[in-house]
Amino acid sequence: MDTPVETPVTNALFQPYTLRSLTIPNRIWMAPMCQYSAEVFGPNAGVVNDWHFSHYTSRATGGTGLILVEATAVSPEGRISIADLGLWNDTQVEALRPITAFLKERGTVPGIQLGHAGRKASTEQQWLGSGPVPPERHGWQTLAPSPLPFDEEYPEPEELTTDRIQEIVGQFAAAARRALSAGFEVVEIHGAHGYLIGEFLSPHTNHRTDEYGGSFENRTRFALEVVDAVRAVWPEDLPLFFRISATDWLTENTEDEREGWTADETVRLAALLREHGVDLLDVSTGGLVPHARIPTGPGYQVPFATRVREETGLPVAAVGLITEVRQAEKIVANGEADAVLLGRELLRDPYFARRAARELGADLQMPPQYHGAAPHRAA
Template sequence: MCQYSAEDGFTSDYHLVHLGSRAMGGAGLIISEAASVSPEGRISPGDIGIWKDEHIAGLKRITDFIHQYGGVAGIQLAHAGRKASFKAPWLDPKQISIAEGGWQTVAPSAIPFNEEDTVPEALDAAGIAKVKADFRAATERSIAAGFKVIELHAAHGYLIHQFLSPLSNERTDEYGGSFENRVRLLLELVDVVQEVWPAENPLFVRISATDWAAGGWNAEESVKLAALLKAKGVDLIDASSGGLTKKQEIPIFPGYQVQFAEQIKKETGIMTGAVGLITDAQQAEEVLKDGQADLIFLAREFLRDPYFPLHAAEALEVKLKWPVQYERAKPRKHH
């Protein structure tokens, strides 16, 4: 996990992905999380952005560094929808009102995430067209910045997820109601991204496989969506869960979301990534060996242990070249 500061004063979390043997030759993929495609799509004022050309140069420094040392740089393109205009999570976790310097949020329907939040504007046809144009332009900038993988963020209660779930989508037009209508925006976003994204570069989609709430998006719908995305040429489903509603009830246990990656993989044949309370090397290795997923996504574990790859390699007895500055600290067997 690392952080990056740029001219706009934003910071971004990065998470490292352990790639299985069928994906990109086993290289390490580092994804910049939740890069906003528009100013109004930021979760907080501190979010990384890719909505203007001025962002390209700073991001290019990062991708060049990653590629110089044999990694693969990826970017997660996101729009927070009704969950935008919030303070940074380490501050008071409340929405910033327009009077306090926040901004008007948008959503599929005029339903706030919290009762006390500013009511979001329901996107009209022009608003939806702008969202698609923003994702397309962000894809072009991602190419210019040197990213080799794009992940569309359709999870955790953000804008695309808000369209998917009937708990946040009460539209009566072609973007609401039936399953086919609720998934329409995501499928259209895949189309506009693929118009400019090189076919040889992987395209991932992160979804919340279930809302963990009655009447919400569920695992069966996730399988149906994954099949549609596979047919469109999406390479991998990053299977997370939750984040859409305060009414969610999540049974937390180590690897609690691996079941969704496994189900989607087995029922559709698309590659999947597992994420969520995967905290040690052996646990991650077993998920891959058992065929439950093709990739392991790690994020918070890198906050706890920035040197997780080195420690994991030691635990799994994998020979790994250490940075020359740290060679002296490499564990050695003593007789």
């Protein structure tokens, strides 16, 4: 059971955190995780439904400070799977408003991740195999900086022209406007996990010879153009996040530094993102190639976030096998990250924040409907 309301906050996880004018009530945040459950065809394609409402509102009732709604495509062809959410029309906006309203009512900050899947688009729902969807099953032509398929069974993507690149930049900005209209207070640009922005960043997937390929400056151009376009339409008083794979785990396993995106480049980009108006870096790793050797373990990605924070001053959120209350508390208390983003642990335990408050003796307000279960009440 939760501690009484009058108990003072005395630990790091339950200290509020302010970015621009927005104050997030605690440092336990929900990472974006695809549900692959939207309508696939017709006028309601990409629209949230009762599953999404239940999924997100239960974590808000559980005390999560910030919820980042799953990767939401800026265009139909930008969806990871055929059943992903989208924000390319107003029907999708209207359907999201009840979710953002409920989250705010419960004191949770609603955020959303905007993305384009690039060469990893047009896939089946995860529990049906996750492979590419063929044209006869309403699959579509994928897009990428270079015509390099994700894996052997994936089709070759179409190489983007500079005009198409600019069109996608505009789609990110339009989706950010819709996110604001839907009631979100944080927007995160998805530049991680081998999706389109990450494909531009890594020399492994970007073989272009124009102004979008080759040098670090050219490979980061698209990411910064998207950030600038979104920041231009996103309110000055609301924060903008960027999610990155700090490494695609190729260079770390080879002597050839040309193989992939590196932690050093992540630090360089983080400094630029800060200059371009990004308020927090959500630091993950991997996803660019299907068979990278990744040395996983509890908190294995946290050092990448810590390095960005220490070397650039940009606030960071850590993610990746953070599953225990004391582990999460240590990460924030020691200054390794400004917040923790929980993924699978919040799928297992939607009330993780309430459990953490009990364990740490923190104040976490209960919904009035649950006051009968407060610890000062009779059992």
